Structures are given as C-alpha cells and as structure tokens.
Amino acid sequence: MNLNRALIGITIALSIMGLLIAHTHILPTPGRPRPYTAPTISSFFPSSGAVGTVVTVLGTGFANATSVQLNGHSVGSFTIVSSTQLSFNVLWSATSGPITVINTDGQATTTSNFTVTLGIVASNPTPAPGSELAVNGTAFGSGEPIDIYFDTNDIKLAVANSNGDISVAVYIPLSATPGAHYFTAVGRRTFLAAQYPVTVRTNWGSFQNGALHQSVNPVENVLSASNVSGLQQDWAFAGTAAGTESPVISGGTAFIASSSGVMTAVNPTTGAQMWTSGTGGTIASAAAASSTSNLVYVGASDGKLYAFSGISGAPLWSYPTGAGIVGTPTLSGANIYFGSKDGKVYALNASTGSFVWSYATGGPVLSSPAVANGVVYIGSNDDSLYALNAATGALIWSYATGGPIHSSPSVANGTVYVGSEDNSIYAISAALGTKTWSVATGAPVDASPAVFNGIVYIGSGDAKFYALNAATGTSVWTLTTGGAITSAPAVANGVVYIGSEDHNLYALNAATGATLLTIHTDSAIDSSAAVANGMVYIVVGSPASLTAYDLNASLTPPTVKRPNPKQLHPNRNLKPTPSSAA
Numbered sequence: 001m002n003l004n005r006a007l008i009g010i011t012i013a014l015s016i017m018g019l020l021i022a023h024t025h026i027l028p029t030p031g032r033p034r035p036y037t038a039p040t041i042s043s044f045f046p047s048s049g050a051v052g053t054v055v056t057v058l059g060t061g062f063a064n065a066t067s068v069q070l071n072g073h074s075v076g077s078f079t080i081v082s083s084t085q086l087s088f089n090v091l092w093s094a095t096s097g098p099i100t101v102i103n104t105d106g107q108a109t110t111t112s113n114f115t116v117t118l119g120i121v122a123s124n125p126t127p128a129p130g131s132e133l134a135v136n137g138t139a140f141g142s143g144e145p146i147d148i149y150f151d152t153n154d155i156k157l158a159v160a161n162s163n164g165d166i167s168v169a170v171y172i173p174l175s176a177t178p179g180a181h182y183f184t185a186v187g188r189r190t191f192l193a194a195q196y197p198v199t200v201r202t203n204w205g206s207f208q209n210g211a212l213h214q215s216v217n218p219v220e221n222v223l224s225a226s227n228v229s230g231l232q233q234d235w236a237f238a239g240t241a242a243g244t245e246s247p248v249i250s251g252g253t254a255f256i257a258s259s260s261g262v263m264t265a266v267n268p269t270t271g272a273q274m275w276t277s278g279t280g281g282t283i284a285s286a287a288a289a290s291s292t293s294n295l296v297y298v299g300a301s302d303g304k305l306y307a308f309s310g311i312s313g314a315p316l317w318s319y320p321t322g323a324g325i326v327g328t329p330t331l332s333g334a335n336i337y338f339g340s341k342d343g344k345v346y347a348l349n350a351s352t353g354s355f356v357w358s359y360a361t362g363g364p365v366l367s368s369p370a371v372a373n374g375v376v377y378i379g380s381n382d383d384s385l386y387a388l389n390a391a392t393g394a395l396i397w398s399y400a401t402g403g404p405i406h407s408s409p410s411v412a413n414g415t416v417y418v419g420s421e422d423n424s425i426y427a428i429s430a431a432l433g434t435k436t437w438s439v440a441t442g443a444p445v446d447a448s449p450a451v452f453n454g455i456v457y458i459g460s461g462d463a464k465f466y467a468l469n470a471a472t473g474t475s476v477w478t479l480t481t482g483g484a485i486t487s488a489p490a491v492a493n494g495v496v497y498i499g500s501e502d503h504n505l506y507a508l509n510a511a512t513g514a515t516l517l518t519i520h521t522d523s524a525i526d527s528s529a530a531v532a533n534g535m536v537y538i539v540v541g542s543p544a545s546l547t548a549y550d551l552n553a554s555l556t557p558p559t560v561k562r563p564n565p566k567q568l569h570p571n572r573n574l575k576p577t578p579s580s581a582a
Contacts, residue, residue, distance in 0.1 A: 072097065092136030141189050161579050339380070343360055347376070419449065419458060459486070482502030
C-alpha cells in the first residue's frame, strides 16, 4: 500500500516536472555546476503592436540572455535592462506568436502570444531632405500592392510578401521643408492604411557643419537669395556670458558654449533654455554634436575634452591633455579628433573617451581638424599644415606656410583650403601635400573657409571677404567690410552669411557677391553663423546673446497636416517594387 502511494507520488511529480520543462527547457552546458538558472518569464507588455513597437519582457535570469525570439524567429538586437527586464523592437518581418528568452542555461517561452498588428515605421524619424530611408510595414494583405505616400504624394508602390510585410527604400523629397510630415501606406486590394510621422530637419551639427569643414548646408530649402531679405529677429537667448562661441543645431536642439565654461542647450524654435552644464575652465571653441548618439562635445581651458548627454546635459566623460583646448573637436566615424595647446593632435573613441592616438606637432594647435577619406588635416602654430592617418595618427605629409595656422582647413575635390597668419590663403593637394595655389591678402587670415560649387569663401583681417575660384585661386568677387573678418562663413541655398567686426551680419549672393541683407548689431561679430531649418543663428551683442532670425509669417511655409488616407490618390504609373522581405 505504501509502495503504491509512493509510485503514484513519483508519477505525479514527474508529470508536473514534464509540464514545467515544456515551458522552461534546460539546455545542458558541459562543465557548469548545477543547479542551472534558466530564465523565467512572468509577463510582457504590450500584448500587441505594429512594426517598431517596443516590447518589454519581465521575468528572471535575463542578465546572461543570449537570444530573444518572437514566434520562433530572432528579434535581432535587444536591450537587457536588468536581470529581470529586457526589451526589443518588433521587426518588420515579425509574425504573431509566443516570446522566447534564451540564456546560457536554458530558455523560457510565454504561454500567450504577442500579436503583430497593422502598421508602418520609417528607419529614420528625423530625416533630411534628399536622404534615403526604409519604410517597413506589417499585417497588410499577402502579396498586396501597397502605395507609399509622403504627405499626399505617392512616391513608391511596394509589394507585400506572403506574410503581408513590406520593406522598401524611399527618398525624402528635396523640397520637403523642415517640420512634421507623414508617411502613409495604403493597400490597393484590402484598402488597409497605416501612417507614421517624421520630422524633417536640416541640421548644422558642428563648426563648419561636418567633418569636411565645407561650411555648407546642402539641404536648406527655406531661405534663398530670393527671400533672405525678409529675415527678422525671432528671439535672443541672453543666458550666456560674453564670448559665446558659434552655435550648432542638431537633433532638435541648439548647443552653445560660453567663455564662462558653461555648455547650454536651447530650444532652436523658441529660444527657451533646456539645460546647462559646466566644465572646469573657460571655453573658446564651438561644440560638436552627434545626432546618432545624442552626445555633445567641447574643449576647455583646463585642457580637458568633455562629453555631455545632448538630452539631459549630464557629464559623461572627460579626457585631459597637457594644456588648454581652443579648436572645435571634429566627429568622424567612431572617433573624435581635436588639437590642444600642448602641441598635440588627439583621437579619442567618441563613445567612451578612451585614447586612440596622439601626434605631436611643433607648436600649440588652435585649429580645428577636417577629416576626409581616412585623413586628418589640421594646422599648428609651428606654421605647418599636417595630414595624419585617421586610424593611426601616423604622419602622411606636412606643408610649411610662412606663419602660424589658426584657420581650420576645409577639404573639397581633393584639395585642402586653409588660411595662415602669413597673410595668405592656401590650396594644398590633399594627397600629396604640395601647393596648388596661394593668394595674398592684406592681413593675417585666421578665418576658416567655406567651399561650395567651385568657389572658396574666406575672410581676412584686412576687412575683406574673398570669393576665389577653387581650382585656380583667381578672384570671383570681393566684399569690403568695415572691420576684420575672423569668423567662418556659412553657405546655404545660394546665400553666403558672414559676420564682420564692423558689427554687421551680411547675407550675400553666393554667385555674384551682391549684398542681399545687412543686419547691424551692437558689437563685433566673431561667431560663425549656423543655418538650419529655415533659420539663421549667430551670437551677437554685448553681452553676447544667441540670436535667431527667420522669415516673416507671410513667407513661412505652412504646417503640413496629417493626410486622410481615404482622400489620397494612387499614382497608377508607378512600377511595383517587391519588398526586400524573403
């Protein structure tokens, strides 16, 4: 009798264990001690969602998770928040089913399903005009033709795969003005419709707007030579000290650095302060911002390069050099490059601040580096321009001018353009380090150049602003101002913006040099302008203020409204594009 009861008990226990194993499968790992710590899943949310939805999974044993699956297929990358929480995004190719978490000791699968619903998502929610991105969608009809609209324009005819998924490449129209826009996908057979909003931006993300230092915004499409005369002051932010450096506009934020050692983030539309964060010294350079990692960088007189969160301003890391940092750092690839008054050029990992390499020149480095095709170009007070291997810091070549180089070089069409304190502007072969041409001015050239459409634009201490043929150095036109020019120009949509120590900001026709607008301020202008999202930003006044100018209301593009899918008209001339879905 006791034996029978014991057998019955063992049978029940084995049955229960079998049920548990059905939901938590132990994977044998040779050499690991028992007991194993396989994951468990207690819940997940939401229970359904379209492509792009963030799904949060709660349970245990997630710290060493190696894979997450939805309906038996990998979800790709996932985020381990803690040992009890992880999250993932629903891929465009996902299908409804249970969620499985696998770690090094086993796996757990939910007893309920996550349901994939109708929806679309764009691979970049803040694209620039002319940029390419992917539109991904789920839960349309199997093999169904899907019209993809940008606002009300039908720009692509996608064909869903057998699961009803779409994944196609599209381009943002060059005419798309900054602000809210919408993608709409409409099935031609089922008439199912889904929408996804994007915010078009034309950023100015660093000093001279990019690693090439060409000082050009190629996607600006609001301000032009025909309407720039309508610029008016919109707002001024006076919460910074005198000596505020050139602004940068990135990721929906304006970043400015002041001589008091404070980094400030400002709403670029309203001028409202978002956050401030301090360094250990004064600041004499502009910031550099990353739109992908949401980091912002700046150097200070205490010899440190600082990295802050672009969202909160929280200090993330700093790297010490042997003297103050004056030149603006430059982001390129995984690294950030900059010079120091200790005479060295540095490369750091942009994410962690870890040392990559340094190169010693013969004098303080006040110039900001340009980076092109794996080469770092930077000037030094030892009178030389250097070309360094961006990966190793090894010297490729150097070119000696007749004076210190404070100007930051620009690279275009295989040529490096830079000014020198020997009163000259130089064009140097980027590959060989040999002089192509030089042009003498009447004073030291500390300003940095812009290069656009075969013309080099640069100011000099002789109060003149030069437009030179980029290939030959011959004069295209010249503007004489009432004061020295030390700032870099900004070029956007046929207009050149330049500040002078005569207290004026000039907007000039880029082709002819004709003055389109002159804005008089109450102080010399040493800051370089930033042109982004139909606005011009520059530091003016005494004490210095970040001031924003835009067009008057009658010229401002209207706000795009969310389209009604039922009122959209398909373009019957579009040829179908099969989804990249398998």
